[in-house]
Structure formats: C-alpha cells, structure tokens
Amino acid sequence: MKILVINPGSTSTKIAVYENETPLLIRNIKHTTEELAAFPRIIDQFEFRKNLVLKALESEKIPFNFDAIIGRGGLLKPIPGGVYEVNDVMLDDIIHAMRNHACNLGCLIASELSLLLPGCRAFIADPGVVDELEDVARITGSPLMPKITIWHALNQRAIARRFAKEQRTKYEDLDLIVCHLGGGISVAVHRHGRAIDANNALDGSGPFSPERAGTLPAGQLIDLCHSGRFTNDELKKRISGRAGLAAHLGTTDIPTVIRSIEAGDHHAKLILDAMIYNIAKEIGAAATVLYGKADAILLTGGIAHSDYVISRLKERISFIAPVYVYPGEDELEALALNALGALRGELPIQVYK
Numbered sequence: 254m255k256i257l258v259i260n261p262g263s264t265s266t267k268i269a270v271y272e273n274e275t276p277l278l279i280r281n282i283k284h285t286t287e288e289l290a291a292f293p294r295i296i297d298q299f300e301f302r303k304n305l306v307l308k309a310l311e312s313e314k315i316p317f318n319f320d321a322i323i324g325r326g327g328l329l330k331p332i333p334g335g336v337y338e339v340n341d342v343m344l345d346d347i348i349h350a351m352r353n354h355a356c357n358l359g360c361l362i363a364s365e366l367s368l369l370l371p372g373c374r375a376f377i378a379d380p381g382v383v384d385e386l387e388d389v390a391r392i393t394g395s396p397l398m399p400k401i402t403i404w405h406a407l408n409q410r411a412i413a414r415r416f417a418k419e420q421r422t423k424y425e426d427l428d429l430i431v432c433h434l435g436g437g438i439s440v441a442v443h444r445h446g447r448a449i450d451a452n453n454a455l456d457g458s459g460p461f462s463p464e465r466a467g468t469l470p471a472g473q474l475i476d477l478c479h480s481g482r483f484t485n486d487e488l489k490k491r492i493s494g495r496a497g498l499a500a501h502l503g504t505t506d507i508p509t510v511i512r513s514i515e516a517g518d519h520h521a522k523l524i525l526d527a528m529i530y531n532i533a534k535e536i537g538a539a540a541t542v543l544y545g546k547a548d549a550i551l552l553t554g555g556i557a558h559s560d561y562v563i564s565r566l567k568e569r570i571s572f573i574a575p576v577y578v579y580p581g582e583d584e585l586e587a588l589a590l591n592a593l594g595a596l597r598g599e600l601p602i603q604v605y606k
C-alpha cells in the first residue's frame with residue numbers, strides 16, 4: 254500500500270511517502286518568517302504548500318498514485334485521539350476555524366489531492382485538539398474561559414510510545430512528562446496512556462516559543478486590545494505568529510539565534526535564556542500533576558537538536574526525573590502507520606461530527 258503524508262507545521266512543511274512500513278521519501282522544507290509573512294492568513298498558504306508537496310514528488314520522480322493521503326489534523330472541535338476520515342463536516346469546520354495554524358492545511362490538502370485519485374482515501378490522526386484533560390485541569394479562574402488544550406498530540410504520543418518500547422514496557426504503564434519544542438511548545442502530562450494535562454501551545458498558556466507568546470499578563474493584554482493600536486487580526490498575530498522569538502529577535506530559527514549569541518549579542522542571549530527558563534517552569538508545574546513521581550521527562554521537536562537549549566534545560570529539570578531527548582519528530586511515521594492501520598482494518602476509522 255502507498256501512503257502520502259503531509260505535515261504542515263508553523264515553520265516547515267514535512268512530506269513523506271511510504272510503501273507499507275518503508276519510507277520512500279522524507280522531506281522537511283523549512284520556511285522563513287519573511288516567506289510566510291507574504292500570506293495574510295494561513296489559509297492563503299494552501300496553494301503554496303500544496304505545490305510544495307507536488308514538486309517534492311515530481312523532483313523525486315514518485316508517481317502520483319496512493320491508496321491514502323493522510324494530513325496532520327487541524328484545529329477542529331475537541332475530540333478523542335485516533336484516525337478520522339476527512340469528511341465535509343471536518344472541511345467546513347477547518348475552513349471556518351476560529352484558530353489559525355498551518356496544521357489546518359493538512360486535511361484540506363489531503364482531501365484535494367485524494368480527489369484526483371479514484372479510490373484514494375483522505376485521513377487525519379491525533380490532531381492538536383485531542384482532549385483527555387482531567388476535570389480539575391479544565392477549571393480556570395474565570396467560568397467564562399475554561400481551559401482548552403492545543404498541543405502536539407501526534408508527536409508526543411509517538412515519542413512516548415517509542416520511549417516505552419525502548420524501555421521494554423508499555424506506554425499505558427508509564428507516567429511521563431513530554432515536552433515538544435517546536436515553533437510552538439507544548440508540555441503534557443501522560444498518566445498511564447492518557448494526557449491528563451497539557452497547555453494551549455497555540456494561543457493560550459505555557460512558555461513562550463519561537464513564534465508564540467505563551468501565558469501573558471491578562472490586564473495588560475486587555476489594555477492593549479482597547480488601545481486602538483492594533484486590529485483584531487494584528488493582535489492575534491502578536492500572540493501566535495509574530496510573537497515569542499519572532500517578536501523579540503525577528504527570527505524563529507534557533508541556529509540563527511545561537512550564532513548571534515556566539516557573536517556577542519547579549520539581547521539574543523537574554524531572550525533565548527528566558528524561553529528556556531519558562532519551559533523549565535512549565536515542566537516543573539507538570540511534575541506537580543504527578544505528585545513529583547514522573548518516570549521520565551521526554552524532550553522532542555526541532556529545538557531538541559540544540560545543545561545550547563537542551564543542556565540549559567537539563568540543568569533546571571533533571572532533579573525531577575531522568576531526561577531523554579528525541580530531536581525532531583516521529584509525526585510522519587506516526588501518520589503513515591495510522592493510515593496503514595486504518596486501511597488494513599487494524600485501527601477504527603472514526604467519523605468527525
């Protein structure tokens with residue numbers, strides 16, 4: 254069986270082709286802040302990202318012939334984890350999504366391309382809106398604003414399962430803190446296979462990240478909203494997109510920031526160190542959810558490639574539990590295995606309503 258995998262991230266478009274469990278193509282196309290700034294809305298990147306997929310296939314001479322196309326799931330309604338067939342309700346919810354994130358393009362591109370091939374199915378799996386929070390984790394200080402979670406469910410779970418396999422145990426038998434360090438940063442508590450707490454890495458809570466503001470001072474935010482300085486859309490970009498490192502330093506690229514630090518840029522050092530400090534605090538808070546008894550802390554995502562970040566993070570969090578580092582992500586493989594499992598009847602195909 255041949256599967257095309259499409260994973261649009263906030264700073265990259267990742268593409269894979271699998272023939273059964275064997276990868277035939279893995280491609281990570283990185284996007285600069287300026288390149289993406291040319292598109293007023295993320296939905297406007299549809300043709301651009303779709304054409305990147307088609308060009309990658311063409312340049313590798315991979316025939317356009319697939320049994321299924323699976324995209325990274327978008328910001329739908331909160332749903333249980335698993336594989337979902339793309340349907341009209343899902344496409345409609347994505348087109349009218351309240352929240353912007355490149356992952357919204359995953360099911361749109363998968364759907365459009367699958368229509369070119371008779372019999373080809375379009376899926377998503379474990380989107381960022383997977384919600385398994387404990388009731389107590391949902392309560393905030395305002396009944397008007399219950400906590401919602403938007404996190405890297407797909408990669409966190411894939412990495413947690415990989416760790417469990419390496420430890421010759423089951424994911425469902427472990428208590429883990431997993432932190433995905435990407436364009437957005439999510440920290441989730443996985444208690445015996447269920448993510449009972451996770452931040453809203455997109456526009457709500459947690460540490461700031463390469464392109465997100467994280468938790469902000471609420472009063473100052475309200476004043477800024479009423480200052481007349483920004484439109485609604487501009488303000489949203491100040492929270493997600495042109496926020497975090499992008500706002501402070503004009504780039505989301507960690508190697509670029511580190512080169513500036515090595516060249517003596519004290520401001521760049523202050524900002525990156527502050528990001529690390531805030532990530533460590535979020536992981537410390539997650540430890541309290543498990544009464545301090547985590548089996549391990551797993552660090553993953555693109556930034557986990559950075560020795561600068563990881564060594565400083567470890568200094569602050571190693572007292573909590575052993576730290577394991579999985580640079581990059583297993584999202585492409587996890588998506589491919591989900592599509593294969595669905596086609597083979599090994600995984601239930603859920604219907605999004």
Ligand SMILES: Nc1ncnc2c1ncn2[C@@H]1O[C@H](COP(=O)(O)OP(=O)(O)OP(=O)(O)O)[C@@H](O)[C@H]1O
Nearest residue numbers: 262263264265435436437506507554555556558559
């Ligand atoms: N070799 C590397 N060394 C240091 N940092 C890296 C390296 N490769 C990628 N990064 C950083 O990782 C971040 C992107 O991570 P990742 O690819 O996991 O996120 P994404 O898929 O674009 O976004 P997200 O999944 O959060 O939507 C960027 O800030 C990038 O600079």
Ligand SMILES: CCCC(=O)O
Nearest residue numbers: 381404405437454455
């Ligand atoms: C699902 C999106 C998570 C993120 O990038 O913050």
